[in-house]
Amino acid sequence: MSLRVGIIGAGPSGMAQLRAFEAARAKGADMPEIVCFEKQSDWGGQWNYSWHTGIDGSGESAHSSMYRHLWSNGPKECLEFSDYTFDEHFGRPISSFPPREVLFDYIAGRVEKSDVRKYIQFNTAVRWVNYDEATEEFTLFSQDVKTGESKTYVFDKLVVSTGHFSTPNIPEFDGINTFPGEVLHAHDFRGAERFGGKRLLMIGSSYSAEDIGMQAHKMGAASITLSYRSGPMGFDWPSTTVERPLVTRFEGTTAHFADGTSGEFDAVIMCTGYLHKYPFLPSDLAVNSPNVLYPGNLYKGVVWQQNTNLFYLGAQDQYYTFNMFDAQAWFARDVMTGKIAMPSAAERAADIQSWLDTQAALADHDAEADFQTDYVRELINATDYPEFDLDAVSTLFKDWMRHKSEDILGYRDKAHRSVITGTMAEIHHTRWINAMDDSLERFLNG
Amino acid sequence: MSLRVGIIGAGPSGMAQLRAFEAARAKGADMPEIVCFEKQSDWGGQWNYSWHTGIDGSGESAHSSMYRHLWSNGPKECLEFSDYTFDEHFGRPISSFPPREVLFDYIAGRVEKSDVRKYIQFNTAVRWVNYDEATEEFTLFSQDVKTGESKTYVFDKLVVSTGHFSTPNIPEFDGINTFPGEVLHAHDFRGAERFGGKRLLMIGSSYSAEDIGMQAHKMGAASITLSYRSGPMGFDWPSTTVERPLVTRFEGTTAHFADGTSGEFDAVIMCTGYLHKYPFLPSDLAVNSPNVLYPGNLYKGVVWQQNTNLFYLGAQDQYYTFNMFDAQAWFARDVMTGKIAMPSAAERAADIQSWLDTQAALADHDAEADFQTDYVRELINATDYPEFDLDAVSTLFKDWMRHKSEDILGYRDKAHRSVITGTMAEIHHTRWINAMDDSLERFLNG
Ligand SMILES: Cc1cc2nc3c(=O)[nH]c(=O)nc-3n(C[C@H](O)[C@H](O)[C@H](O)COP(=O)(O)OP(=O)(O)OC[C@H]3O[C@@H](n4cnc5c(N)ncnc54)[C@H](O)[C@@H]3O)c2cc1C
Ligand SMILES: Cc1cc2nc3c(=O)[nH]c(=O)nc-3n(C[C@H](O)[C@H](O)[C@H](O)COP(=O)(O)OP(=O)(O)OC[C@H]3O[C@@H](n4cnc5c(N)ncnc54)[C@H](O)[C@@H]3O)c2cc1C
Ligand SMILES: NC(=O)c1ccc[n+]([C@@H]2O[C@H](COP(=O)([O-])OP(=O)(O)OC[C@H]3O[C@@H](n4cnc5c(N)ncnc54)[C@H](OP(=O)(O)O)[C@@H]3O)[C@@H](O)[C@H]2O)c1
Ligand SMILES: NC(=O)c1ccc[n+]([C@@H]2O[C@H](COP(=O)([O-])OP(=O)(O)OC[C@H]3O[C@@H](n4cnc5c(N)ncnc54)[C@H](OP(=O)(O)O)[C@@H]3O)[C@@H](O)[C@H]2O)c1
Numbered sequence: 001m002s003l004r005v006g007i008i009g010a011g012p013s014g015m016a017q018l019r020a021f022e023a024a025r026a027k028g029a030d031m032p033e034i035v036c037f038e039k040q041s042d043w044g045g046q047w048n049y050s051w052h053t054g055i056d057g058s059g060e061s062a063h064s065s066m067y068r069h070l071w072s073n074g075p076k077e078c079l080e081f082s083d084y085t086f087d088e089h090f091g092r093p094i095s096s097f098p099p100r101e102v103l104f105d106y107i108a109g110r111v112e113k114s115d116v117r118k119y120i121q122f123n124t125a126v127r128w129v130n131y132d133e134a135t136e137e138f139t140l141f142s143q144d145v146k147t148g149e150s151k152t153y154v155f156d157k158l159v160v161s162t163g164h165f166s167t168p169n170i171p172e173f174d175g176i177n178t179f180p181g182e183v184l185h186a187h188d189f190r191g192a193e194r195f196g197g198k199r200l201l202m203i204g205s206s207y208s209a210e211d212i213g214m215q216a217h218k219m220g221a222a223s224i225t226l227s228y229r230s231g232p233m234g235f236d237w238p239s240t241t242v243e244r245p246l247v248t249r250f251e252g253t254t255a256h257f258a259d260g261t262s263g264e265f266d267a268v269i270m271c272t273g274y275l276h277k278y279p280f281l282p283s284d285l286a287v288n289s290p291n292v293l294y295p296g297n298l299y300k301g302v303v304w305q306q307n308t309n310l311f312y313l314g315a316q317d318q319y320y321t322f323n324m325f326d327a328q329a330w331f332a333r334d335v336m337t338g339k340i341a342m343p344s345a346a347e348r349a350a351d352i353q354s355w356l357d358t359q360a361a362l363a364d365h366d367a368e369a370d371f372q373t374d375y376v377r378e379l380i381n382a383t384d385y386p387e388f389d390l391d392a393v394s395t396l397f398k399d400w401m402r403h404k405s406e407d408i409l410g411y412r413d414k415a416h417r418s419v420i421t422g423t424m425a426e427i428h429h430t431r432w433i434n435a436m437d438d439s440l441e442r443f444l445n446g
Numbered sequence: 447m448s449l450r451v452g453i454i455g456a457g458p459s460g461m462a463q464l465r466a467f468e469a470a471r472a473k474g475a476d477m478p479e480i481v482c483f484e485k486q487s488d489w490g491g492q493w494n495y496s497w498h499t500g501i502d503g504s505g506e507s508a509h510s511s512m513y514r515h516l517w518s519n520g521p522k523e524c525l526e527f528s529d530y531t532f533d534e535h536f537g538r539p540i541s542s543f544p545p546r547e548v549l550f551d552y553i554a555g556r557v558e559k560s561d562v563r564k565y566i567q568f569n570t571a572v573r574w575v576n577y578d579e580a581t582e583e584f585t586l587f588s589q590d591v592k593t594g595e596s597k598t599y600v601f602d603k604l605v606v607s608t609g610h611f612s613t614p615n616i617p618e619f620d621g622i623n624t625f626p627g628e629v630l631h632a633h634d635f636r637g638a639e640r641f642g643g644k645r646l647l648m649i650g651s652s653y654s655a656e657d658i659g660m661q662a663h664k665m666g667a668a669s670i671t672l673s674y675r676s677g678p679m680g681f682d683w684p685s686t687t688v689e690r691p692l693v694t695r696f697e698g699t700t701a702h703f704a705d706g707t708s709g710e711f712d713a714v715i716m717c718t719g720y721l722h723k724y725p726f727l728p729s730d731l732a733v734n735s736p737n738v739l740y741p742g743n744l745y746k747g748v749v750w751q752q753n754t755n756l757f758y759l760g761a762q763d764q765y766y767t768f769n770m771f772d773a774q775a776w777f778a779r780d781v782m783t784g785k786i787a788m789p790s791a792a793e794r795a796a797d798i799q800s801w802l803d804t805q806a807a808l809a810d811h812d813a814e815a816d817f818q819t820d821y822v823r824e825l826i827n828a829t830d831y832p833e834f835d836l837d838a839v840s841t842l843f844k845d846w847m848r849h850k851s852e853d854i855l856g857y858r859d860k861a862h863r864s865v866i867t868g869t870m871a872e873i874h875h876t877r878w879i880n881a882m883d884d885s886l887e888r889f890l891n892g
Contacts, residue, residue: 051625054631055507128574150727168505194626
């Protein structure tokens with residue numbers, strides 16, 4: 001009997017897993033029996049934009065947290081697939097910071113070429129998974145989200161690639177239950193048009209707070225107040241934008257901050273991150289971690305320590321994205337097929353611990369980028385995923401962070417060079433601050 | 447071994463099931479082994495208000511669709527428990543249309559007195575259920591929503607009381623994906639304060655559209671447009687409010703209607719009802735029905751036709767609520783314990799069919815109220831649930847509907863008489879249109 005592999009989620013990570021098997025098949029390997037479950041009606045995960053918030057048109061939690069006017073926040077040269085370049089897809093240089101639709105087109109383009117769509121059950125949510133220690137089999141219960149029809153599957157190997165930027169982390173604040181304005185989490189933000197002229201309070205001090213805040217600035221918000229827990233972002237913000245320590249309580253439309261100041265607000269956007277949430281997995285199989293570069297319990301960040309038939313892709317916080325998911329998927333594939341041997345539990349534990357120790361000592365963002373670079377390198381060295389100059393990518397990350405601190409509204413206007421093709425990105429036809437049309441059509445044709 | 451009973455949900459229906467068993471125990475019957483699963487941290491179901499929308503603070507879908515400034519929309523005399531009256535709870539007459547917090551207090555008061563809280567596992571969601579035909583057992587997988595800890599249970603009987611006004615039905619409309627204003631479903635509406643001065647479009651023509659529309663009117667909305675699919679509600683609306691046929695498409699902030707008219711809007715509230723959604727049940731055990739007074743496949747509206755170990759409470763559209771859930775819970779209890787014998791499958795099918803035939807011929811709302819009255823009567827006659835004058839309740843429903851058509855902003859100012867205690871309701875200290883504080887404190891103490 002051939003290997004039975006279940007893959008949960010057809011976002012960039014699940015698509016990478018399909019591509020990994022397909023790449024081996026193209027070289028003559030046997031294809032396992034694969035079923036990939038995707039609760040949405042199309043692939044792409046976060047990149048598959050939907051206007052729905054909260055609960056979607058099928059009565060499922062809306063997955064994507066992306067929004068209109070979302071541009072890549074890192075240079076595309078840092079996430080380029082080494083087996084499918086931007087040059088191959090677009091046939092000419094494009095700028096370094098494409099909008100969502102353009103990156104969706106890129107990731108879809110690769111898997112369309114490899115005829116893997118047939119493995120995916122769309123509109124199908126995984127509801128529950130059991131593992132039988134005796135038979136070493138997973139039993140998986142899935143359900144068609146439109147018809148309710150349920151099915152039971154048995155797998156030898158299971159890949160969890162459901163992402164971890166979808167279930168919002170929503171803290172409580174005194175008095176927020178009677179704040180009369182709109183209160184939403186970044187997960188449910190779909191565009192800042194309606195915040196023109198409004199006084200916005202954003203809670204959180206990471207990517208979402210920064211990007212949604214600056215989109216609101218573009219769309220004419222009256223003021224943007226960014227409230228942090230650990231520390232301010234400290235960018236050179238436009239004059240409408242201030243940073244304040246954490247909200248202590250709300251009273252009507254007033255928010256009080258830890259430094260004793262207060263302000264009046266029309267709307268609150270919680271940019272307080274996401275939960276690792278696996279409502280289909282028993283707790284002994286589920287990652288339970290904050291959003292970090294190296295969650296514990298995963299050998300090489302991929303193989304579940306207590307059950308090496310279980311794999312996670314993309315469970316990390318992400319400097320690297322698409323190419324890291326590839327490296328993980330190639331690694332997971334080779335573990336599944338036995339090409340990569342599993343060391344003993346003790347050796348795995350020691351390896352995990354050494355990564356956790358290194359992570360605990362990381363001094364700054366530059367060190368974090370190097371850390372993830374080393375991680376990706378180790379995976380790539382273990383498989384036949386096409387190598388590329390990872391040190392050059394790490395340098396790109398550092399340039400990008402420097403650009404951000406120099407000009408938070410201008411860093412997306414910079415051009416970077418592909419480490420794979422050597423192609424220099426185009427300087428885009430429109431500066432980000434002036435770009436009010438985020439379509440692929442407008443991006444490509446000006 | 448005693449009977450093992452699982453109850454999913456501790457809203458008014460699940461609480462009724464606990465009370466039903468407790469009432470039998472008080473009369474000397476054996477108590478089965480009961481576990482009730484409730485994903486929220488408290489009981490009360492819809493009545494357990496939360497400011498959360500979409501996904502809640504535990505990463506679960508927010509259950510309650512209720513909002514600030516929600517008053518009962520039917521007279522409390524139509525939902526009074528016949529074994530726990532308003533007089534017993536409040537010790538004095540109160541008005542006929544109490545706000546949410548007051549009714550929450552009433553339903554919680556009854557079960558607090560019966561010491562049934564110990565049967566409930568709070569913060570515990572049911573993830574999946576299997577039924578084994580051979581052993582006639584349900585296997586149920588639950589999960590602590592805070593810790594992720596999962597458990598497996600086995601039951602002989604299963605009661606589904608998870609409600610069906612929680613998973614929003616969200617239709618698509620051309621162009622809605624780029625409507626620049628706020629778009630929300632009634633499920634995520636928490637208060638109309640922020641719609642003061644705004645031009646609101648509400649889609650739907652039932653209770654939610656009516657009540658949220660009139661709350662927005664109270665809170666000073668500039669205009670309220672109600673867009674219907676089947677037909678207008680035809681109430682004597684305030685001058686700010688108009689009814690239009692269905693939206694055909696959106697273009698920017700403009701909505702176009704089927705009659706060729708159009709309008710500009712700041713926000714869209716979809717009052718398009720809810721889905722029967724049971725993401726924890728295989729399709730052959732799950733109700734699949736629109737929101738009607740008699741969903742098919744349920745004998746006496748309670749017992750699953752293909753598996754008489756499975757029970758549903760509150761699966762109907764509701765004129766009657768709390769007292770109907772009681773009647774159903776008492777009936778389900780007596781079927782589980784064998785006190786009520788199950789007729790053959792063919793007899794049950796014929797009984798279901800006769801209700802469906804009658805339902806199909808219902809001429810108007812008055813006939814619907816009579817239909818549900820007959821249904822509740824049949825259940826009550828079959829058990830020891832304390833009888834009450836159901837014809838008098840049906841008359842109350844008809845009076846209430848007449849009051850609504852006479853004065854949509856004033857029907858809640860009327861007083862009705864309890865059919866159980868004979869107590870005449872108090873005329874409330876504040877007219878509904880002027881009531882801007884919906885707290886229990888203000889309601890009771892003026
Ligand atoms: C707002 C936002 C902006 C971002 N911007 C960028 C960016 O500019 N550049 C960048 O490189 N990265 C960005 N990211 C990071 C992004 O998470 C990754 O690029 C990538 O989408 C992660 O891929 P994934 O497949 O691991 O997870 P996801 O993309 O989240 O895909 C997971 C898939 O699993 C499916 N799924 C979930 N549960 C189930 C279930 N029970 N059954 C079946 N299917 C299920 C989902 O429907 C989804 O399709 C952004 C993320 C967010 C939230
Ligand atoms: C906006 C609105 C206003 C209403 N106003 C009135 C009114 O004025 N008067 C009136 O009589 N009725 C009103 N109703 C009707 C209301 O539905 C009933 O009064 C009553 O709440 C139904 O009780 P229930 O127990 O059947 O369902 P619910 O009240 O919905 O309770 C279901 C419970 O199941 C739990 N649950 C769901 N899924 C799971 C799971 N997987 N695992 C564990 N637990 C789960 C939920 O957390 C919830 O506590 C209103 C309903 C809505 C939506
Ligand atoms: N393409 C784009 O432009 C774009 C836009 C948005 C997001 N993204 C991506 O989306 C992913 C998620 O980013 P994110 O910013 O949403 O999440 P994140 O990076 O995990 O940051 C979460 C933020 O929430 C704060 N927080 C958490 N709990 C809090 C609490 N109880 N009170 C106050 N603050 C709290 C954290 O503060 P502490 O620092 O104190 O922990 C942190 O600032 C990233 O991969 C990012 O790149 C991309
Ligand atoms: N206490 C209160 O004041 C209060 C307030 C709100 C709600 N409630 C309760 O909440 C429950 C649910 O009420 P509800 O009004 O939300 O739901 P509902 O009674 O089921 O009504 C759903 C409405 O949505 C419309 N609809 C459905 N799909 C549509 C589509 N694709 N396009 C256009 N219209 C569509 C239906 O139109 P058709 O007629 O064409 O089918 C109907 O008007 C009821 O029990 C109600 O009593 C109480």
